[in-house]
Amino acid sequence: MAHPLDWLHDNAERRRSEGLRRSLRPRTLHADAIDLAGNDYLGLSRDKRVVDGAVEALRAWGAGSTGSRLVTGSTALHATLEEELAAFCGAEAALVFSSGYTANLGVVTALSGRGALVVSDARSHASLVDACRLSRARVVVTPRADVAAVDAALAARTEERALVVTDGVDSIDGGIAPLRELHAVCRARGAVLVVDEAHALGVCGPDGRGVLVEAGLAGADDVVATVTLSKSLGGQGGAVLGPRAVVEHLVDTARTFIFDTGLAPASVGGALAALRVLREEPDRAAAVLRVSAELAAITAAALTSSQLVGGRARQLTLEGQLPRTGSAVLPVVLGSPVVAFEAAGRCLERGVRVGCFRPPSVPEGTSRLRLTARADLTAAELGRVREVLHEVLAEVRP
Structure with a gap:
């Protein structure tokens, strides 16, 4: 008789093959990656x-x-x-x-x-x-x-x-x-x-x-x-x-x-x-939206100059899925969960932590990086984000 939890192994293998396996990645006290994944929009968690x-x-x-x-x-x-x-x-x-x-x-x-x-x-x-x-x-x-x-x-x-x-x-x-x-x-x-x-x-x-x-x-x-x-x-x-x-x-x-x-x-x-x-300090809220606008411009430029320019970027523009401002949340839709996961990993290797959203968090075919703006991001950090996104999205193969 099969073990009553054997089905867990089969499910895990299926998720792995589809690029949907998840794992915990504990941060360390001295992690120095630029954080564009968390939700500390006002930079107050360590204030x-x-x-x-x-x-x-x-x-x-x-x-x-x-x-x-x-x-x-x-x-x-x-x-x-x-x-x-x-x-x-x-x-x-x-x-x-x-x-x-x-x-x-x-x-x-x-x-x-x-x-x-x-x-x-x-x-x-x-x-x-x-x-x-x-x-x-x-x-x-x-x-x-x-x-x-x-x-x-x-x-x-x-x-x-x-x-x-x-x-x-x-x-x-x-x-x-x-x-x-x-x-x-x-x-x-x-x-x-x-x-x-x-x-x-x-x-x-x-x-x-x-x-x-x-x-x-x-x-x-x-x-x-x-x-x-x-x-x-x-x-x-x-x-x-x-x-x-x-x-x-x-x-x-x-x-x-x-x-x-x-x-x-x-x-x-x-x-x-x-x-x-x-x-x-109500100006903190306005600062988030200013940073969000800068991130939107950075990600839109990186998308349109990347390997996606052959068709995917134009498709995203038509679908209204290029990053937009108005809140702290900015999506970078890449389509495949495997592509999105690998892109997030490459960003982290270069010192920028971004979110990676795959089904069931998003509909099939719309896996994405999710960037979040923070009021306390510096000009130097935004410059590094620009470099990393251009480098990583240039490597993306849709």
Whole structure:
């Protein structure tokens, strides 16, 4: 009789042959590669003020929160962070979760359930996809940013309640959702709009307050936002922001809030310090977008002068997939997962760390490098990035 886990070997071999095998690559303390893969958009994860905020909270409250938020896991520091996050993002109230993932799971499942409809963007983050699957609601998936398709799904519903969920900034290609149009449809059809601001907070909108503020929708009574504390704020955790009635409902019903250990005090203290830095230094958000524009120009030039120029670059231009600005995320679509993986490895060998996204993170045939802009990238670092991308993409064989 075969071993019950023999199938794991076969699956691993299949993934390896398709260029989809993944592995952990621990960073070392003294790694000196230029980081264009992480999400530390504002360069705050090692900022002394942020580290000090985390250390002070650690010394005051201990290493862990010691229980769920409803038992011993809520501290005065959690409450302060919630108040300041809500005020910064223009929401009535906020609720901190242990991660952005659990925040998305919690809000979607708590606001939907059997007898509800959830309309989800096809490019929604995995946490929103999983939330839809766990919601027990009927789920309709619509093409990315297709407002007409969302409207049609809502118009055809028989359910009393409906949610529309989307990423404010696409985590893969950096595109910004048409939030005003989506909200108009939601309001006309009696649905709630849920927007994941993970890649928008600290980068987009006035002073980095997010795309909902930019769209004039912050504080609307039929809009809910989720954020992460692990990107622009350089730490760990997540939060839901919206009407106070929604937050109170989550405290009563969100399973990823009720049954999860509260966010550790050090993470809360670090996030609070980072939020205050952002509030005091709003130019950091503008700096990210300036660097993003420079990276977009660098990558577009490298693509069009590379081996891809024979047809792939022209195809990318027609498809609108050459890097664009407007957020911190820039894709370099190469097509093959093997090609993308090898290109990322060659970049790292030359001292530039970039993201490598392959299926199922992206659709078949669109494997890519993903570059992320940071406010603290120097002119010298950008110059080195230019050299490396031109060298590596010249070696690419599509």
